[in-house]
Amino acid sequence: xSSLNSLSKYLGAPIAxxxxxxxxxxxxxxxxxxxxxxxxxxFAAEKQRQRENVGRIEKIDVHTEGPPExxxxxNKNVSTPYDCAKHLGDKxxxxxxxxxxxxxxxWHMHKxxxxxxxxxxxxxxxxxxxxxxxxxxxxxSFLLGAVVSNAFKDDVNLQLHSFPSPNVKSGSFVYDVxxxxxxxxxxxxxxxxxxxxxIKFCQQAHPxxxxxxxxxxxxxxxxxxxxKTEQIPDIAAHxxxxxTLFKAGHHVDISRGPMVxxxxxxxxxxxxxxxxxxxxxSGGPIYRFQGVALPKSIVLNHFAYGIIEDRxxxxxxxxxxxxxxxxxxxxTFVSQMAV
Amino acid sequence: xNQADVSKLVSQLKFRVNPRxxxxxxxxxxxxxxxxxRKTVTALIKHERIELNYPRADEARMYAERLISDAIRxxxxxxxxMDVADYWIVEKQLIHKLFKVLVxxxxxxxxxYTRLIKVPRVYPGDTLPxxxxxxxxxxxxxxxxxxxxxxxxxxxxxxDEAKKAYRQQKYAEIAxxxxxxxxxxxxxxxxxxxxxxxxxx
Numbered sequence: 025x026s027s028l029n030s031l032s033k034y035l036g037a038p039i040a041x042x043x044x045x046x047x048x049x050x051x052x053x054x055x056x057x058x059x060x061x062x063x064x065x066x067f068a069a070e071k072q073r074q075r076e077n078v079g080r081i082e083k084i085d086v087h088t089e090g091p092p093e094x095x096x097x098x099n100k101n102v103s104t105p106y107d108c109a110k111h112l113g114d115k116x117x118x119x120x121x122x123x124x125x126x127x128x129x130x131w132h133m134h135k136x137x138x139x140x141x142x143x144x145x146x147x148x149x150x151x152x153x154x155x156x157x158x159x160x161x162x163x164x165s166f167l168l169g170a171v172v173s174n175a176f177k178d179d180v181n182l183q184l185h186s187f188p189s190p191n192v193k194s195g196s197f198v199y200d201v202x203x204x205x206x207x208x209x210x211x212x213x214x215x216x217x218x219x220x221x222x223i224k225f226c227q228q229a230h231p232x233x234x235x236x237x238x239x240x241x242x243x244x245x246x247x248x249x250x251x252k253t254e255q256i257p258d259i260a261a262h263x264x265x266x267x268t269l270f271k272a273g274h275h276v277d278i279s280r281g282p283m284v285x286x287x288x289x290x291x292x293x294x295x296x297x298x299x300x301x302x303x304x305x306s307g308g309p310i311y312r313f314q315g316v317a318l319p320k321s322i323v324l325n326h327f328a329y330g331i332i333e334d335r336x337x338x339x340x341x342x343x344x345x346x347x348x349x350x351x352x353x354x355x356t357f358v359s360q361m362a363v
Numbered sequence: 364x365n366q367a368d369v370s371k372l373v374s375q376l377k378f379r380v381n382p383r384x385x386x387x388x389x390x391x392x393x394x395x396x397x398x399x400x401r402k403t404v405t406a407l408i409k410h411e412r413i414e415l416n417y418p419r420a421d422e423a424r425m426y427a428e429r430l431i432s433d434a435i436r437x438x439x440x441x442x443x444x445m446d447v448a449d450y451w452i453v454e455k456q457l458i459h460k461l462f463k464v465l466v467x468x469x470x471x472x473x474x475x476y477t478r479l480i481k482v483p484r485v486y487p488g489d490t491l492p493x494x495x496x497x498x499x500x501x502x503x504x505x506x507x508x509x510x511x512x513x514x515x516x517x518x519x520x521x522x523d524e525a526k527k528a529y530r531q532q533k534y535a536e537i538a539x540x541x542x543x544x545x546x547x548x549x550x551x552x553x554x555x556x557x558x559x560x561x562x563x564x
Contacts, residue, residue, distance in 0.1 A: 149508045149516060157517045192517060193524050316521070322510065324518050332518070335525040 056274050064274040084140040106133045120145035121284045122159045132234040132282035148319045161190035163283040164197040164317045170275035171222040185251045188342030196314040196336035203311050210298045218295040229288040233271045242267040291320035296336030305346040374432040377475040405453040412497035420494040431476050434466050
């Protein structure tokens, strides 16, 4: 090591290295905004607090179904389905997208288990994968929001609005975003850049974390986003005054959940189109970002994928935000988000 | 040039054949190598699915395919083919299976008759790469995930919906064409009537 150091003295490497570090640091800092960092830190602190609140650890029995059947003794409010999968083997950890509790409740893989239960791990190729597809599509929407919120320059005013209930049959996943750009029509290369950003983000393999928080904390996290602040009371009213938050990388967002385990579950990803929506929301025009993606475990030839991509360019039929002034029970944000 | 077309003398196999044969080190030399492979080919025809080391599976696959394709090509009344079958199949009752079961099964195949799949090796265990060699159309459950017949898998859902949307668009186009044609026709009729009126006047 010492010989290397003495050599580098002559080569003048330290200066170059310093420059490289500077450049890297700059890139890193520019890719995550202050606001994003604040939200992520708050989320981490709250998660830590909830973990410490568990107190004395109790044991629960977890029976996993399907091959291999196993009976595990886990920790109440600490162990997650992901931890259970780790006892079964790598294959099950990588493959499982979402867990099914007692044959009825879908459960996020990184959410602590509250009680003894039967557990089943669902993946993308089970005989009837409709719920898994929906979970996957919801995750794609969430991650699209994460990418879009960091993709634009600082002088563009950007506020994430929401995404409608995931519907695979509509042909694309969607995120509605308020952008400070008038009549922006993305070029092909801009869409390509967005796709690449999303692929790069997903390849970093962030685990998707989940947290139930109360209303006040949610207000604190989203205090800079007027749209989310507006949605929070409505969401909390339908969910025992709790708001479910999800986090991937530094991005935090509201969603009913569940989501898939990790961002690296996404294989092929394309951001297909960005369309301006006709709404009455104040503060600027709302754009609908649309994309398509496939799980990593599904390999599709480029021709068939091209057909899917082409269909993703058409305006998604999902509910357009803010269009209906009257909010009734069937039309609330939460009921639209229902599984 | 009355030479026969060389490519038609030997039946063409439907997968990539190794240009050089593997030697398989053994004390008995080339003959022993063939004896080994005879056992493997016989086991394949008997059990229809076998798990073994990859090099041996790859080597045995060529002989098994050649045997089946010759059996399909010449039938059971051809002496040379019968001799070859007699050589490659150690358990003689399986010769009946080759001609009565496998030939009818593969008669109309235009793809390979066997499938070679690399499989993970057992850990801890020996480090040789493993493979499964199987005859297609066997009665066992499939080793590969079924991604085409399950229409619920996400890419199938997306493709089905894309197909539906495309059809709808085409139907709309056809309907528009018909409407346009009808309009044209009715216009003609009206103008024809006018002419008639004029002539009657």
